[in-house]
Amino acid sequence: AQSVTQPDIHITVSEGASLELRCNYSYGATPYLFWYVQSPGQGLQLLLKYFSGDTLVQGIKGFEAEFKRSQSSFNLRKPSVHWSDAAEYFCAVGAGYSSASKIIFGSGTRLSIRP
Amino acid sequence: EADIYQTPRYLVIGTGKKITLECSQTMGHDKMYWYQQDPGMELHLIHYSYGVNSTEKGDLSSESTVSRIRTEHFPLTLESARPSHTSQYLCASESGDLSYEQYFGPGTRLTVT
Numbered sequence: 001a002q003s004v005t006q007p008d009i010h011i012t013v014s015e016g017a018s019l020e021l022r023c024n025y026s027y028g029a030t031p032y033l034f035w036y037v038q039s040p041g042q043g044l045q046l047l048l049k050y051f052s053g054d055t056l057v058q059g060i061k062g063f064e065a066e067f068k069r070s071q072s073s074f075n076l077r078k079p080s081v082h083w084s085d086a087a088e089y090f091c092a093v094g095a096g097y098s099s100a101s102k103i104i105f106g107s108g109t110r111l112s113i114r115p
Numbered sequence: 116e117a118d119i120y121q122t123p124r125y126l127v128i129g130t131g132k133k134i135t136l137e138c139s140q141t142m143g144h145d146k147m148y149w150y151q152q153d154p155g156m157e158l159h160l161i162h163y164s165y166g167v168n169s170t171e172k173g174d175l176s177s178e179s180t181v182s183r184i185r186t187e188h189f190p191l192t193l194e195s196a197r198p199s200h201t202s203q204y205l206c207a208s209e210s211g212d213l214s215y216e217q218y219f220g221p222g223t224r225l226t227v228t
Contacts, residue, residue, distance in 0.1 A: 032215050043219030094215045105158040
């Protein structure tokens with residue numbers, strides 16, 4: 001069965017510094033991979049997704065992620081974080097079923113920004 | 116901008132009460148989902164729907180029930196609320212084009228006392 005691991009529960013970075021959030025997945029076939037962001041008191045917003053093709057995926061808000069099959073990883077990166085990036089970030093893996101796609105979410109990484 | 120709404124946003128209710136959490140979307144999406152999320156934890160799928168008159172249980176066992184009488188509406192009901200139901204409930208929708216892109220509502224934070 002597919003699963004997602006986000007090894008970092010909480011990360012703090014300084015504003016303007018670079019960011020990398022780790023994500024490892026377990027899935028037998030080529031996975032569909034996602035990163036979502038959740039601001040306090042809000043629902044989840046899709047940052048980016050990988051289905052196939054170029055392993056470096058660009059998303060919204062200046063985020064990117066790189067799919068590495070050999071490492072079963074899909075790490076999220078941003079070259080320079082802003083205070084507004086403080087939020088909870090969820091990595092997810094999806095599998096297609098007959099009619100409904102089911103997405104498995106990681107436990108999330110909380111990002112704090114140091115002024 | 117996704118148009119998916121959940122009401123109420125916050126609810127505090129006593130044990131034994133019947134409650135319905137509302138979820139509506141204006142995008143005409145066929146697929147809808149309910150997730151349960153505890154603080155600092157991952158989302159767990161509790162119900163989903165392919166379309167009108169279609170409902171399925173998700174991966175996490177839940178005492179709640181859902182209905183899908185209209186495309187835009189996917190309410191979740193707890194017949195008798197218990198403290199163990201205290202959690203955040205997130206509704207999501209997805210178009211039927213295999214995009215796998217789910218749009219989430221803001222969530223309902225439920226507290227059962």
